[in-house]
Amino acid sequence: MRGMRRSGCLPASERVGGAGLASTRAQVGRDGQGGDVVCAVRDLTKTYPAVRGRRNAPGTPEVRATDGVRIDIRRGEIFGLLGPNGAGKTTLVRQLTGLMRPDRGSVEILGHDIVRHPERAARILAYLGQESTALDELTVSLAAETTGRLRGLDARTARAERDAVLEELGLTALAARPLKKLSGGQRRLACFATALVGERPFLVLDEPTTGMDPVARRAVWGAVDRRRAEHATTVLLVTHNVIEAETVLDRVAVLDRGRVIACDTPAGLKEQVAGEVRLELVWRERAPLDVPEVAALRDRAVESGRRWSLRLSPEEARAAVAAVTGGAAFAALDDFTLATPSLEDVYLALGGSAGSVRGLVKA
Numbered sequence: 156m157r158g159m160r161r162s163g164c165l166p167a168s169e170r171v172g173g174a175g176l177a178s179t180r181a182q183v184g185r186d187g188q189g190g191d192v193v194c195a196v197r198d199l200t201k202t203y204p205a206v207r208g209r210r211n212a213p214g215t216p217e218v219r220a221t222d223g224v225r226i227d228i229r230r231g232e233i234f235g236l237l238g239p240n241g242a243g244k245t246t247l248v249r250q251l252t253g254l255m256r257p258d259r260g261s262v263e264i265l266g267h268d269i270v271r272h273p274e275r276a277a278r279i280l281a282y283l284g285q286e287s288t289a290l291d292e293l294t295v296s297l298a299a300e301t302t303g304r305l306r307g308l309d310a311r312t313a314r315a316e317r318d319a320v321l322e323e324l325g326l327t328a329l330a331a332r333p334l335k336k337l338s339g340g341q342r343r344l345a346c347f348a349t350a351l352v353g354e355r356p357f358l359v360l361d362e363p364t365t366g367m368d369p370v371a372r373r374a375v376w377g378a379v380d381r382r383r384a385e386h387a388t389t390v391l392l393v394t395h396n397v398i399e400a401e402t403v404l405d406r407v408a409v410l411d412r413g414r415v416i417a418c419d420t421p422a423g424l425k426e427q428v429a430g431e432v433r434l435e436l437v438w439r440e441r442a443p444l445d446v447p448e449v450a451a452l453r454d455r456a457v458e459s460g461r462r463w464s465l466r467l468s469p470e471e472a473r474a475a476v477a478a479v480t481g482g483a484a485f486a487a488l489d490d491f492t493l494a495t496p497s498l499e500d501v502y503l504a505l506g507g508s509a510g511s512v513r514g515l516v517k518a
């Protein structure tokens with residue numbers, strides 16, 4: 156796996172040959188895996204410059220937010236970008252959508268060179284930014300209709316699409332409300348709805364479901380799935396929700412400090428931690444560290460409040476369960492679960508949560 160660290164996210168055929176690595180220009184076409192590549196990113200690099208401090212305020216050092224990123228996204232794929240806060244996800248998608256110019260590298264989407272022609276991005280992709288306040292003064296209805304008109308729909312079609320999308324997402328009752336007078340989750344859903352009017356073949360969504368309740372989330376994934384099934388829409392999705400990602404994504408790239416440190420299907424990534432199980436221990440008040448077996452587990456545990464999360468081999472897990480369910484530790488135990496690894500375990504194994512790479516479990 157370590158070899159993947161610098162190679163970014165490519166179909167296996169290119170990874171093995173390595174011939175494409177020297178090239179910084181994207182080749183859009185078939186990827187050798189039976190899929191059309193609709194978005195090819197090569198060597199994408201962006202550094203935010205240092206800012207000198209003024210008076211008593213400290214300055215900030217320069218940040219290399221994306222560092223040689225290489226990704227291929229195929230037609231009809233729901234491709235995820237996962238990574239800790241500050242990993243460079245938003246910076247990456249802003250370069251893909253033509254909103255930010257990279258220092259180096261190329262982005263080719265549906266045959267268009269987005270670095271050279273950023274103005275073309277609006278015609279081929281829809282973008283839902285991480286923060287969207289631009290439409291706040293408009294009503295939900297007008298935001299959706301105006302987006303459709305700006306994307307070239309005639310007035311009648313824009314109104315028809317507006318109504319269909321608001322209905323699809325359960326927003327009809329809120330149509331006359333200005334966005335700024337909606338709740339956080341409702342506003343996010345309205346912005347998502349707006350992004351869908353005047354359909355584009357490539358959808359770029361930066362944390363679309365943040366703040367949404369389960370019903371709204373399901374509406375979002377339903378809408379994405381329908382577009383993929385009916386129009387082979389391709390989706391690039393930034394998310395922190397690994398559990399959600401596991402059910403929605405076809406492939407996922409894990410970004411850390413501007414680099415793609417792993418890329419595979421959720422199942423492929425999970426194989427990296429296969430053979431391990433996750434043991435969750437929830438203590439009533441605090442862990443009984445006077446029990447030697449419990450004290451011995453502490454080094455392996457990720458602690459959050461009363462909860463310990465451990466990745467263990469099946470034998471270790473069996474011994475640990477025996478130790479905490481028998482004897483003195485049992486009285487201090489509130490709950491425990493044993494589970495097979497999830498994408499979250501992979502993420503933690505990659506060091507995602509800590510913001511520092513601890514290496515892959517099996518590397």
Ligand SMILES: Nc1ncnc2c1ncn2[C@@H]1O[C@H](COP(=O)(O)OP(=O)(O)OP(=O)(O)O)[C@@H](O)[C@H]1O
Nearest residue numbers: 203218220238239240241242243244245246247285
């Ligand atoms: N305008 C800016 N000027 C300077 N540094 C920036 C700017 N925007 C982002 N950064 C820095 O670049 C790095 C990447 O930021 P980015 O917003 O791309 O991360 P992210 O992966 O989207 O994080 P999050 O999950 O919190 O949204 C961070 O270290 C951030 O502090």
Ligand SMILES: [Mg+2]
Nearest residue numbers: 244245246285
């Ligand atoms: Mg972000």
